Amino acid sequence: MTLPVLVGNRSFLALLFGALLALPAFANQYTLFVGNLMLLYIILALGLNILVGFAGLLAFANAAIYGIGAYGTALLQVHLGWSFWAAAPVGAVLAMLIGTLLAFPALRLSGIFLALATLAFAQATQWVLWHWQSVTFGAGGFRVPPPDFGWIPVKQDYGIYFVSWAVTLGLLLFTWRIMRSRIGRAFVAMRDGEIAAQSLGIDLLTYKAMAFALSSFYAGVAGALYSGLLGFVSPEAFDLFQMIIQKAMIVVGGLGSVVGSVLGAALLVYVMEVLREFKSTQEIVFGALLIAFMVFQPHGLVVFMKRWLPGWEEPLHLAGGVQSTAPGHDTSVAGATSKEHASAERT
Amino acid sequence: MLMFSYLMATGITTGAFYALVALGIVIVYKSTEVVNLAHGDLFMVGGMLAYTCYVMGGIPYLPSLLLAVAGAFVVGILTERVAYRSVLKHGLASVLVATIGVSFVLKGIGRYIWGGKGDYLAFPPIVSPEPLQFGNIMIMSQQLVVLLAVIVVMAALALFFKRTRAGKWMQATASNPKAAMLCGLRIDRIYMYTFAVGAALAGAAGVLMAPLTHLYPDVGFVLFIKGMAAAVLGGLTSIPGAVLGGVLLGLAEQLAAGYLHSSFQDVVAFLVIMFALIFLPTGLLGARGLRKV
Numbered sequence: 001m002t003l004p005v006l007v008g009n010r011s012f013l014a015l016l017f018g019a020l021l022a023l024p025a026f027a028n029q030y031t032l033f034v035g036n037l038m039l040l041y042i043i044l045a046l047g048l049n050i051l052v053g054f055a056g057l058l059a060f061a062n063a064a065i066y067g068i069g070a071y072g073t074a075l076l077q078v079h080l081g082w083s084f085w086a087a088a089p090v091g092a093v094l095a096m097l098i099g100t101l102l103a104f105p106a107l108r109l110s111g112i113f114l115a116l117a118t119l120a121f122a123q124a125t126q127w128v129l130w131h132w133q134s135v136t137f138g139a140g141g142f143r144v145p146p147p148d149f150g151w152i153p154v155k156q157d158y159g160i161y162f163v164s165w166a167v168t169l170g171l172l173l174f175t176w177r178i179m180r181s182r183i184g185r186a187f188v189a190m191r192d193g194e195i196a197a198q199s200l201g202i203d204l205l206t207y208k209a210m211a212f213a214l215s216s217f218y219a220g221v222a223g224a225l226y227s228g229l230l231g232f233v234s235p236e237a238f239d240l241f242q243m244i245i246q247k248a249m250i251v252v253g254g255l256g257s258v259v260g261s262v263l264g265a266a267l268l269v270y271v272m273e274v275l276r277e278f279k280s281t282q283e284i285v286f287g288a289l290l291i292a293f294m295v296f297q298p299h300g301l302v303v304f305m306k307r308w309l310p311g312w313e314e315p316l317h318l319a320g321g322v323q324s325t326a327p328g329h330d331t332s333v334a335g336a337t338s339k340e341h342a343s344a345e346r347t
Numbered sequence: 348m349l350m351f352s353y354l355m356a357t358g359i360t361t362g363a364f365y366a367l368v369a370l371g372i373v374i375v376y377k378s379t380e381v382v383n384l385a386h387g388d389l390f391m392v393g394g395m396l397a398y399t400c401y402v403m404g405g406i407p408y409l410p411s412l413l414l415a416v417a418g419a420f421v422v423g424i425l426t427e428r429v430a431y432r433s434v435l436k437h438g439l440a441s442v443l444v445a446t447i448g449v450s451f452v453l454k455g456i457g458r459y460i461w462g463g464k465g466d467y468l469a470f471p472p473i474v475s476p477e478p479l480q481f482g483n484i485m486i487m488s489q490q491l492v493v494l495l496a497v498i499v500v501m502a503a504l505a506l507f508f509k510r511t512r513a514g515k516w517m518q519a520t521a522s523n524p525k526a527a528m529l530c531g532l533r534i535d536r537i538y539m540y541t542f543a544v545g546a547a548l549a550g551a552a553g554v555l556m557a558p559l560t561h562l563y564p565d566v567g568f569v570l571f572i573k574g575m576a577a578a579v580l581g582g583l584t585s586i587p588g589a590v591l592g593g594v595l596l597g598l599a600e601q602l603a604a605g606y607l608h609s610s611f612q613d614v615v616a617f618l619v620i621m622f623a624l625i626f627l628p629t630g631l632l633g634a635r636g637l638r639k640v
Contacts (some may be wrong), residue, residue: 105625108624109624112381112439112440115440116579119620120616120620121617121621123572186513197571241451246448251444280459282455283451283455284459287448287451287453288448288452290447291448294441294442295429295433295445298434298437
C-alpha cells in the first residue's frame with residue numbers, strides 16, 4: 001500500500017505548500033499577491049473551522065475579529081509608532097482576547113441564537129470602525145507603513161510572503177496536531193452532544209472559551225498579516241460579505257476537516273480573484289455555493305476525496321449537518337471506524 | 348420639550364415600520380423555528396420591483412404595490428423550496444446558512460439589475476413631501492402613510508389568522524406540527540405559504556418605506572437587523588411582541604440620536620439584539636420557557 005501515501009491528504013498539503021514556497025521564483029507581483037491572500041485565507045478558514053466545524057459553534061464574528069487583528073496591528077504602528085514586528089503579535093492577541101469574550105454568550109445561546117448574537121457583535125464592531133474616527137480614521141481607512149524586512153535575506157517585496165508562508169504552515173501543523181489531541185476530541189464531543197460531553201467530564205466553559213480563543217487568534221494573526229500585506233486597512237474589508245467568503249470556504253472544503261479548510265480556501269480565493277471586477281457576481285456565486293453545498297453535500301468536498309482517494313484520512317471530519325447528525329451517517333470518532341466507514345461507502 | 352415630542356413622534360412612526368419588518372420574521376420563526384436571514388433582501392426586492400413598475404414602467408402606484416408584493420411572495424416560495432425544504436434534513440443550523448446564501452444571491456441580483464445607477468435610487472414620495480404640523484410637532488406625511496399602512500397590515504394579519512382557514516392552518520402547524528399532520532394538513536405546503544406570507548410582508552414593507560429610506564442593494568441587511576432587534580425584544584414568537592418591540596426600538600433609536608449623538612442611532616439595534624438574547628431570552632411578550640436554547 002504505497003499508493004495511499006502518494007495520493008493522500010498529506011501529499012496534497014506537501015504539494016500545495018511546496019508550490020506556494022516556489023511561487024516567488026517565477027510569479028509576477030499580482031500572482032504573488034494572490035498567493036499571499038491564499039495563505040491568509042487558509043489561516044482564516046482553519047480558525048473558523050475549529051469553531052464551526054469542530055466545536056459546532058455557529059458564529060458570525062470571524063470577519064470582525066479579523067478586522068480587530070488588522071486594525072490593532074495597524075493602529076499601534078500609526079498612533080504609537082511601533083514597528084510591525086512588535087505590533088503584529090499584540091494585535092493578534094488583542095483579537096484573541098476580544099474573541100474569547102464571545103464564549104460567554106455562547107454558554108447561554110446555541111444554534112441560531114448564537115449566530116444572531118455574534119452577527120450583531122460583528123455589526124457593532126463595524127459601527128465602531130466607522131464612527132470612532134479619532135482612533136480608527138472612519139470609513140475611508142488609512143495607510144500603514146510597510147513592515148521592515150532588513151533582517152530576512154530576501155528581497156523586500158517577498159518578505160511578507162515568506163513570513164505568511166511560514167506562519168501558515170506553522171498554524172496548519174499546530175491545528176493538525178491539536179485537533180487530534182484531547183482538545184480536538186473534546187470539541188467534537190461538545191459538538192455532537194453537549195450533555196453527553198459534560199457527563200464525560202468536559203467543562204463546557206473551558207472548551208468553548210478555548211474554541212473561541214483559538215479561532216480568534218487565527219483570525220487575529222491573519223488580520224495582522226493582512227495589514228502588512230496591503231499597507232492599507234478600511235472597514236469594508238471586514239464586513240458581512242467577508243464573513244460569507246470565509247463561511248463558504250469551510251462549507252465547500254468540509255466542516256470539521258483540517259485539510260478541507262485548506263482546500264476550500266485555496267479554491268475560493270481563486271474564484272474570488274477571477275470575479276474581482278464584479279461584486280454582484282461574487283455575491284451571487286458565493287451565496288449560490290453556500291446553498292448548493294447545504295442542499296447537495298453539506299459535508300463538503302472532503303467527502304469526495306475520502307471516497308475516491310484511498311490515502312485520505314479525516315478521522316474527525318463532521319459526518320452530519322452543521323450541528324446535527326443525519327440518520328444513517330456515522331459520526332465516527334476513532335480513526336479506524338472512519339476508514340471502515342469510508343471503505344463501506346466506496347463499495 | 349419640543350425636541351422630545353418630535354423625537355417621540357418620529358420614534359413611533361419608524362418603530363411601526365420596524366414592527367412591520369419584525370412581523371414577517373416572527374411569522375416565519377413561529378411556525379418553522381428558522382430565522383430567515385434573507386428577509387431583509389426580500390424587503391429590498393419588493394422595493395426594487397415597485398421602483399421598476401412605478402418609476403421606470405409608469406404603472407400607477409396601487410398596481411405597482413400589488414405587483415411588488417406578488418413578486419416578493421413568489422421569491423418567498425422559492426426561498427422555502429431551495430433553502431428550507433431541501434436543507435431541513437441536515438438540521439436547522441444548515442437552514443440558517445442556506446438562508447444567508449439566499450440573502451447574498453438576492454443582494455447580488457439586486458446589485459446586478461438595479462445597482463450602478465448612482466448610489467441610491469430615489470423613490471418619489473406618494474403623498475406631498477410637505478411636512479404636516481400638529482400643534483408644534485412636525486411629521487413627514489410619508490411617515491403618517493407608513494404608520495397608517497402598518498396599522499392596516501396588522502389588522503389584516505390579525506383577521507387572516509382569526510378568520511381564514513389558511514390562517515388557522517398556519518397557527519395549528521406552528522403550535523403542533525405532528526398533530527396538524529395527523530389532522531390531514533399538508534404541513535410542507537403550509538411551511539411554504541408561511542415563508543411566502545413572510546416574504547410578502549417584507550415586500551410590502553419595502554414598497555411603503557422606499558420613499559423614506561431610498562433603495563440600494565445593501566438596504567436589506569440594515570433593515571433586517573432592525574427588524575430582528577424588534578422581534579427579539581418582543582420575544583420572537585409573539586405578534587403583539589413584535590409590534591411592541593418595534594415601537595420601543597424606534598423610540599430608543601430616536602432618543603439615542605437626539606440626546607447622545609446622531610451616530611448612536613444605528614448601534615442601538617445591535618446592542619438590543621445582543622443583550623436581549625443573553626439577558627431576556629424570552630423577550631417582553633414571548634412564550635415563557637418554550638424556547639429550545
